[in-house]
Amino acid sequence: MSTFRTIKRPEYTGENRCWLCTVVNVLLLGIASIAVAVVSPPVAVAVAALGAAGIWLRGYLVPYTPEFAPRLVAVLPRDPFHDEPRAEAGSLADGLADDAAIDRSVDGEAVLATLVETGIVEVDEEADQLFLSRPFERRWHEEMADLAAASDRDLADATAAVVTEAADRSIVTSRGRTHVVLEGESGAATDETWLQRPVAVAEVAAVRALTDAGVPQEVRRLAAEPLCTFLETCPECEEELVEGAEHGCCGTPRSATRAPRTVLRCPSCRVQFALFE
Template sequence: MHGPFARLFRDQYTGAQRCRACTVVNAALLAVVTATAAVVWWPAAVVLAAVGTAAIVFNGYLVPGTPVFAPALVALLPGDPFHAAPPDESDALGGDVDGERVVDALVAAGVLTEDADGLHLDEAFRDRWREEMRTVRDGDLVAAIRTTAPTAERVKKVTADREWFVLSGGGIESETWLARPVAIAEVAAVRALADRDVAHEVAVAAATPLRAFLAQCPVCDGPVEQTTSTACCGGGVDPHEAPEDEILACVECDERLFTF
């Protein structure tokens, strides 16, 4: 936020962190109260509208406790009106750790080995990762994601073209969309890396590149292969589209697991 009113905004619930569900619920409640007051005495309605609008704009909400009850209330509505459309490709848990530091940490922990042909995944780690993937897959994935990414204020399962898990800092601009196979693989990777005493922030950053070493699908346990986006996942050839991606995908269920 910039300008003379910047210090009036509550950063936790405004700007990129604004919860659209909270804003809509509060605006609707304010409209009802204002309309009722206008019937009794219109000057009071004007004051209510001004004060209420200012509270929503600067504070993020008007009614105390809104960040707790509004998302749950909106979740009861059909569809998912307060989320953007899912992306073409899954996001990742992410992390701001330098790539060289990640590789060094994985090599030091024995997760990766290096030779003249490049980097290779330790087979003992692969087995442990596979165990964690089965555990995560069969358990409460929303809770597992929330534990792995504690900075996310909310994690919600959304079913659109496929099953997604949306991590949010409170506003639509801060959403991260994880496809189910990506969520399973990355959460399991972070857990398995904890056994090797890899720092959590490094493990979160490492979870994405580790998906390039998947040998089995996190969802169905099927074999994976390196292919192209047009040969997998219902892709088609269109000369007007961007060049096809080299990807890792499941042979059996067609899930896209990694983009090279």
């Protein structure tokens, strides 16, 4: 059993499996098996069986696939096995090019300190854990329920009301997914913020609840994405959220000094809500 656990790599299998890497490794295994079959068919069968078992248990067969594969896939316009457009996944914290309401000099520790000072986040020092205060959590979920039931247009209007620098807003459906798109004054593609509908629901609701709680304006939008780490279910479909490797080819490039990044996402909507650094 200990040997089995040593061989198995859950960070690259199950929900975390990168199917692009799996397919590439299967093709390479097939080529190797055919080459061996020329010399010894029985050995080729053994190579194919052991290789397939390795891919199933580990997620890949070629050594260091998680190190080099993400860099290879990064040059593609999109990952064919993850249908989320790379340029279309955003947060209210991204802001627009001329968005004066976002102070990018404020770091995560300062945001957390403000949330603790205002009673939004409570600290259990003995357990070394953070919790949302019940009044805020209740208010946040009420706002999410209202926005989840709203039409796409009403949700876009609510999002634009939060991002005061937005010159225009629109609804874009891409590969079956609905996005709220905010445009800046310049109208350039680089001056846009794309939010998938469930993310817009969660983050706009968070800003509204933070406003009611008296949190300073300069912190509200910056706090919206970190607060999503406290979500347990998707505000859109109510599916239980799961933690897994960041979307893309085996997640992000890995090295001996950098661990794989973990995200909180909805397995049904395939939407990423938070990134754990």
